[in-house]
Amino acid sequence: MLSVRNLEKVYAGRQGGSAARAVDSVSFDVAKGEFFTLLGPSGCGKTTTLQSIAGLETPTGGKIELGGSTVYCSAEAILVPANRRNLGMVFQSYAIWPHLTVFDNVAFPLVHGAKSAPKGDVRRRVMDALALVKLQDYANRPAPHLSGGQQQRVALARALVNEPSLLLLDEPLSNLDAKLRDAMRVEIRQLVKSLGITTLFVTHDQLEAMAMSDTIVVMQAGRIVQKGTPQDVYLRPTNAFTADFMGRSNLVHGMAKGDAITTSFGVVRTERAAIDGAVTVVVRPHVITASKQRTDVVANVFEGQLRRQSYIGDSIEAEVTVGTELLRVSLDPYQTFVDGERLWLHIPADRCVVVPREAQS
Amino acid sequence: MTAVSGSRPAASVERWDARNIAQALLFVVLLLLIAGPLLILVVTSIQPRAAAPLLWGAPTLEHYRDVALRPGTAQLIWNTLAYAGGSVVVAVIIAVVIAFLTERTDMPGRTTVRVLMYSWMAVPALVFGYGWILLINPGRGVLNVALRSVFGLERAPLTPYCMAALIIIAGLSLVPTAYVMLSGLLRNMDPTLEDAAYVSGASRAAIAARITAPLLAPGILSVGIFLGMAMVQSFDLPMIIGLTARIPVLSTRIYTAASPDSGIPNYGLASAFGVCLLVLAMGLMVLYARVTRSSERFRTVTGKGFRPRRIQLKGLQRVMAVGGVVLYFAIMLAPLLILLWASLFPFYRLPAWSELGNVSLDAYRSVLSQPQALRALGNTVLLFLTSATIVVVMACLVSWFAVRGGGTMGRLLDMMSFAPMAIPPVVMAIALLLIFLRTPLHGTIWVLVVGHMTIYLAFAARTMNAALVQIHKELEDAAHVSGASWATGLRRILFPMVWPQIINTWLWVVAHSARDLTFPLLLLTSTNVVAASAIYLRWDFPDLPGAAALSMIVVGGLMLLVIPIQLYVTRRIDGDQ
Numbered sequence: 001m002l003s004v005r006n007l008e009k010v011y012a013g014r015q016g017g018s019a020a021r022a023v024d025s026v027s028f029d030v031a032k033g034e035f036f037t038l039l040g041p042s043g044c045g046k047t048t049t050l051q052s053i054a055g056l057e058t059p060t061g062g063k064i065e066l067g068g069s070t071v072y073c074s075a076e077a078i079l080v081p082a083n084r085r086n087l088g089m090v091f092q093s094y095a096i097w098p099h100l101t102v103f104d105n106v107a108f109p110l111v112h113g114a115k116s117a118p119k120g121d122v123r124r125r126v127m128d129a130l131a132l133v134k135l136q137d138y139a140n141r142p143a144p145h146l147s148g149g150q151q152q153r154v155a156l157a158r159a160l161v162n163e164p165s166l167l168l169l170d171e172p173l174s175n176l177d178a179k180l181r182d183a184m185r186v187e188i189r190q191l192v193k194s195l196g197i198t199t200l201f202v203t204h205d206q207l208e209a210m211a212m213s214d215t216i217v218v219m220q221a222g223r224i225v226q227k228g229t230p231q232d233v234y235l236r237p238t239n240a241f242t243a244d245f246m247g248r249s250n251l252v253h254g255m256a257k258g259d260a261i262t263t264s265f266g267v268v269r270t271e272r273a274a275i276d277g278a279v280t281v282v283v284r285p286h287v288i289t290a291s292k293q294r295t296d297v298v299a300n301v302f303e304g305q306l307r308r309q310s311y312i313g314d315s316i317e318a319e320v321t322v323g324t325e326l327l328r329v330s331l332d333p334y335q336t337f338v339d340g341e342r343l344w345l346h347i348p349a350d351r352c353v354v355v356p357r358e359a360q361s
Numbered sequence: 362m363t364a365v366s367g368s369r370p371a372a373s374v375e376r377w378d379a380r381n382i383a384q385a386l387l388f389v390v391l392l393l394l395i396a397g398p399l400l401i402l403v404v405t406s407i408q409p410r411a412a413a414p415l416l417w418g419a420p421t422l423e424h425y426r427d428v429a430l431r432p433g434t435a436q437l438i439w440n441t442l443a444y445a446g447g448s449v450v451v452a453v454i455i456a457v458v459i460a461f462l463t464e465r466t467d468m469p470g471r472t473t474v475r476v477l478m479y480s481w482m483a484v485p486a487l488v489f490g491y492g493w494i495l496l497i498n499p500g501r502g503v504l505n506v507a508l509r510s511v512f513g514l515e516r517a518p519l520t521p522y523c524m525a526a527l528i529i530i531a532g533l534s535l536v537p538t539a540y541v542m543l544s545g546l547l548r549n550m551d552p553t554l555e556d557a558a559y560v561s562g563a564s565r566a567a568i569a570a571r572i573t574a575p576l577l578a579p580g581i582l583s584v585g586i587f588l589g590m591a592m593v594q595s596f597d598l599p600m601i602i603g604l605t606a607r608i609p610v611l612s613t614r615i616y617t618a619a620s621p622d623s624g625i626p627n628y629g630l631a632s633a634f635g636v637c638l639l640v641l642a643m644g645l646m647v648l649y650a651r652v653t654r655s656s657e658r659f660r661t662v663t664g665k666g667f668r669p670r671r672i673q674l675k676g677l678q679r680v681m682a683v684g685g686v687v688l689y690f691a692i693m694l695a696p697l698l699i700l701l702w703a704s705l706f707p708f709y710r711l712p713a714w715s716e717l718g719n720v721s722l723d724a725y726r727s728v729l730s731q732p733q734a735l736r737a738l739g740n741t742v743l744l745f746l747t748s749a750t751i752v753v754v755m756a757c758l759v760s761w762f763a764v765r766g767g768g769t770m771g772r773l774l775d776m777m778s779f780a781p782m783a784i785p786p787v788v789m790a791i792a793l794l795l796i797f798l799r800t801p802l803h804g805t806i807w808v809l810v811v812g813h814m815t816i817y818l819a820f821a822a823r824t825m826n827a828a829l830v831q832i833h834k835e836l837e838d839a840a841h842v843s844g845a846s847w848a849t850g851l852r853r854i855l856f857p858m859v860w861p862q863i864i865n866t867w868l869w870v871v872a873h874s875a876r877d878l879t880f881p882l883l884l885l886t887s888t889n890v891v892a893a894s895a896i897y898l899r900w901d902f903p904d905l906p907g908a909a910a911l912s913m914i915v916v917g918g919l920m921l922l923v924i925p926i927q928l929y930v931t932r933r934i935d936g937d938q
Contacts, residue, residue, distance in 0.1 A: 054838075054842055055841070055842075056838050056841065056842070081378075081841070082838075082841040082842050083841045083842070083843075083844045083845055083846055084844070085842075086844070087842050088842070089838075089839065089842040091835040091838065091839055092835065093833050093835045093836075095833065095835035095836045095838065095839035097836060097839075097840075097854055097858070098858065099857045099858050099860075108840065108843050108845070108853070109843035109844050109845075112840070112843070112844065112845045112849050112853055113843055113844025113845065114844040114846075115844065116844075155839075158839070158843065159842075162843070162844065168842070
């Protein structure tokens, strides 16, 4: 459905500055009907990639195919402008036109789009689209008189009204408050899945990405660092960046030999030992169990001292010094702990992920 | 499965679409409008005296030598600077006070003040100047006569024909422009900056001195330089007051060289003076750009919608504030009222109750029955409608390329549209005269249109830039992704959203085009008389009632256009916030 090959965007350096590589040979394929997400921190190139696919930004190299036809190719000098790509897009600001009514906003792609609809069809199709987002009663409202959540629904209806081949979502949830965001997450996924529309979603929020996506691509500094299902990228990160970005993690450096990894505070045993040499062990805070007494388990138990704790209801976020390392641990909120207290931490071997150590980390 | 139109080579899709054609066209037009006249001006200034315009002779510096060696040149430059500097100081002081009262206090009648200030652009400086001459001329000036009878003076205490009067009259007529620029500055100041000082325990006076004033200083300075640039280039008041007072400034000196009362026009000398004025204006423009850039660092405008807290005026303060503002408007209205009075009698007489019985509309009747006056009015309407419309269309497109288009071309268009700011109208008028003198276009209204297009583009493009910057880029992106072409996106989405600003800009150009005397006078022939030049000719003739009646017709007509649109736009802009 969508295929991106070696996409590249280099911004020329300004006033003697060196050129910035915003997107660096990015390639991926999106299957028809898939909910596909580009995830990464700001400045990682995800938005530039999305804008290149939309045709709002001209890449400096690579190739983009949409539904079998090339919309951009640097080698063949092809560039189809944004208005001929038959896309639907929801913008971060929603970009609802304030001088038009809800109806006119949604009707715009049908009336002024490259493939305009026959006159008699417009009303029915706009109302259908508004019904999809449950806004059929608001058709004649001026757009500025809507709440943030409603504006976003209008944006969604406008993006869907022309039955686009690809729906692009550019951080559409980031301007909503937390509760509404949770509700819209579910709603958007259900809507596009029921319509069978291929969707490309861009976000910096890993929870959003995991809750909504079929496939996640994690990007860092213009490159793809990992691609996979939500479980893949969360449970089996292949690098320290992904591991850290997908959720709070302890990154412990060590030397691997077989299934034993020697760290500054002792030997950590792991299940898989694919790599020998300098590695980083990724341990999520909530897989570590902490107890006040030494337990029967012998392997992977380390003695530590509670440094700091903050109570957040669902758990206690704590920092425990083990040797020279500071480990983040989730403690049981129903127990009481005292700063400076001695704790025994158990790190389950099957929940440790070992990734090659990166030069800078 | 999709409507994605087949792959097309970028070479054909990109290079000649509507957007690129528009951009190339704008570039060529701007280049012709700006570079063409300036080139002619410089070339003419180094031609020998005998050479006819646009005929090449051996280049010579005789005109520059002439300019440099003339005994009056130093005085001329001093006059220009004193006139511009003095009037700006007068205008900025009055405007800061009034802007502070309307934007930062709860003085009653704020909206009225604002509407009156904005509507002032409907009053030609020419009309304002004539009104003052009627009020304070040493012979029968109304105020002089009144003061003499009250104090028993032998000689008239006031005269318009001196530098001080010229500065004060020009300063007063500049106040509304200064007010418009400064009130925005005061209105958009982030109130939290003052709140922070207040919470820290500072007194109101300390806040004003230590926080508000330093924050506003760079903005006021850049407004001052901007206005100085405009005054250095101004022509109308120095022409009607300064020439009689024998206070020549650069702009009027250019006129007297190009259209002397006797003898043949010396275009070479006029061009050399023109180059001098151009250099002076450009120097001010560079200074303006610098100050503006450094004041960006002091930016108090954050773009967020907020209203600074208003100071509550108490008792005497309130009376003084209202009294001061009323006095100011009385001073502004007096010259218009005396012109109205003069237009109601076949021969001028001093205002008195006993004369009211003799009021007649004969002057209006006579003006409106003369074909020359009717043609002047018709020409004026044609002039301001075409030039305002063309300017606004060009400004919208130039601003789009400057704000959204990006790239070298965008920056270049932006610079080119701003350049006319430093080209004095009188210089442009001389250049146009030289270019079109031998063409059939000479003596037509279209040469005036070309001049006004160029001169007013700078302001219009600035205004539209400011408006477009406010519009989130995604609003336009959304239109393109929805399938709209570049032109459709502009027509259906972008421009409708900045409609109030477009109307406002159009109105500004209409008013300025209708009141301008520079181009009509320098390019004057029997066929291209417009209202401003017709008033000037009648006054000079002299036909005082006729000039006064025509002035009233112009001011009244412009007011009828300006005030309703101003009210509509103010409401639209306020409604959006």
